[in-house]
Amino acid sequence: MDATQLIRPDANMLIFPVEPTPGAIGAFAKFEKLAQIRRL
Amino acid sequence: MKNSRRSGVFEQERHLRVWEVRAHISDHTPLAGGADAALARPSYHLLQINQNENPLWIYLHSGGHNAVYYGLFGDDTGKLSYITVKVESKLPSTALLLARGPINVLLDVFTRDSNMPLTIQRMELMSPIDGDILISELLIPSRNGVVLGPLGGIMQAVPFAPYDALYREALTTASPFYRLLCAWKIYEGSDRIRKWIREQCEQRGTRERMPPDPTITPEELIRFGFDGDFVKGITCGRDLFSRLGDQRDAIAHFLIEREGAESHVYVADGRQLHAYAVGSASLLQYAHRLLEDLRLFCSQHMLLFGRGAMILPMPQNRDQFVVRARDYGLE
Secondary structure (H helix, E strand, O other): OOOHHHHOOOOOEEOOOOOOOOEEEEEEEHHHHHHHHHHO | OOOOOOOOOOOOOOEEEHHHHHEEEOOOOEEEOOHHHHHHHOOOOOOOOOHHHHEEEEEEEEEOOOOEEEEEEEEOOOEEEEEEEEEOOOOOOHHHHHHHHHHHHHHHHHOOOOOOEEEEEEEEEEEEOOEEEEEEEEEEEOOOOOOOOOOOOOOOOHHHHHHHHHHHHHHHOOOOHHHHHHHHHHHHHHHHHHHHHHHHHHOOOOOOOOOOOOOOHHHHHHHHOOOOOOOOOEEEEEEEHHOOOOHHHHHOOOOOEEEOOOOOOOOOOHHHHHHHHHHHHHHHEEEEEHHHHHHHHHHHHOOOOOOOOOOOOOHHHHHHOOOHHHHHOOO
């Protein structure tokens, strides 16, 4: 009775906060942008 | 109300830059699904840009030298796609944080003048290097899902119904301010359901101990986004709710007095929104955990839900089980 697995993995990764708590405001980025974010 | 450690988590070097931040506008915020699906969700609103002036550059003046310029970009039909604002800061996270306020203020003015329900669906920080989207900021949607059936039905657990209603209110709102108030009401009301359970236990001679207040570690609070200093000394739900008491008071009233000074939560401010988002998401999780512990206790030790003679509503008799106005004292 679980449809959670119907959701595909996201290309956008949660970079803040660590805990993906629904209702919190999250910052997401694509993997290829992470190095640029660190440089900036 | 600084309780989150958001700033400075993404970046190492710090050079002053002018960042472009985009806000996608809609009449709703996605609440369910993955991040990719939430980011791709179409917006809906009735704010159009004149086709001959697309993008439209307008200012919002707050007097003196204080003005902000905005770019309003429409799609092929003229429907507003997003609003841009420029922010000068060293940290990209600060740019995202500070852009939300001026965008909200512009939407407040649109709503005041034209009664349009407008909200920020998501924010995007644009890369100064390649012009791509660097960071997207949005309400973290819930990835939970179920497949229903076959199933006869569900026991409601009636004494918990008011708490269930508040929990759904909290989970379906896009506002962290309202979510915090709902979470607070659930936790505050837990004293009442504990009292009721205690009475039921006494009547039944049950000697089992009720579940305690949820334990909390500083590490899990930091994973929510709280600042390390803020979480010191918090070990249980009661500590956290007490520590965030000022947040509750400040949103429950227009003004609050603290140490002889008045303070006020300006809900357009991105910094306030982030502080309340962290606070409300954590409070709601602990309030829900507490209620689930108590519900489980009732199911395991008291047989409260569905005890005694009870009709079994069969599918072939479903026409007997309708909502009746007379049960509510109505015609």
